[in-house]
Amino acid sequence: MSIAYQKYHGTSNDFVIVDADEYVPDRSAFARAVCDPRASEGVGADGVLFLALEPQFSPPRAVMTLVQPDGSTAAMCGNGARCAARWAAERTGANEIMLDTQAGTRRAEVDGERVTIEMGEPTFAPRAIPVAADEGGVGDAPLVSEAVGGLEVTAVNTGVPHAVAFVEDVDAVDLESVAPAIRHAEVFPEGANVNLAAPRPDGGFDQRTYERGVEGETRSCGTGAVAIAAVARRLGRLRGSSVAVHPPGGRLDVAFRNGRATLTGPTVREFEGEVASTPEPRRVGEA
DSSP states (O other): OOEEEEEEEETTEEEEEEETTSOOSOHHHHHHHHHOTTSTTOOOOSOEEEEEEETTSSSOEEEEEEEOTTSOEESOOHHHHHHHHHHHHHHHOOSEEEEEETTEEEEEEEETTEEEEEEEOOBOOTTTTTOBOTTSSBOSSOOOSEEETTEEEEEEESSSEEEEEEOSOGGGSOHHHHHHHHHTOTTOTTOOEEEEEEEOTTSOEEEEEEETTTTEEESOOHHHHHHHHHHHHHTTOOOSSEEEEEOTTOOEEEEEETTEEEEEEEOEEEEEEEESOOOOOOOTTOO
């Protein structure tokens, strides 16, 4: 059995895209194998996007499911959604795409390689992140500028949970050492992505992100860029209604209108290919 795929990236956030019509018996096993560059089937990616295109609608729609390198699914991915929108636009000729994600329906505008995706309204509500209270259960108050795992963080959900910490220099922090304690902290019962942000002289922010599900640092994170902008806005660190965020992989632009965010940046179609085989589904009781 062979599975056709396309490889895209958004500011070096890498995704394997598979048409949902392809028969993949175990998507989790497939993602674990394909995302691992050391595996025989490995391409190397930050996730696999399974896309079901519905071209009969106007604008065209695509149902997006993101499976991460550890086999888990994520409700939303900003850079992944931008790559998905470009994939759908290339197949339909449309410059506007509606994406159905687990975090809701998002509209995307495609202008060649540059794609803007609606990201919804970031929320600091503890139940939406979620954030746990000291005594267990869900907290009642937002977690804003509180010490977690050695850093002062603010919790926000931008489609998935994020912990944002502002530092003087993102490169001066050993992210791989400090992030796991925050990512797995008891205050985040479902875990959290961990973002470092440092102000730039031009009013933008540098970004580094340790991603839940990848369990390591990625060169870009779209929901993380929106999280940084949202927290900066809440803490009075944002000049105006838009900001440039600079992960290692490039530049992302975040804008707010009536509290709702958009994410804009480049996408790159790298190559296509086939995986010669796909892992079989696990049997009950197998590790």
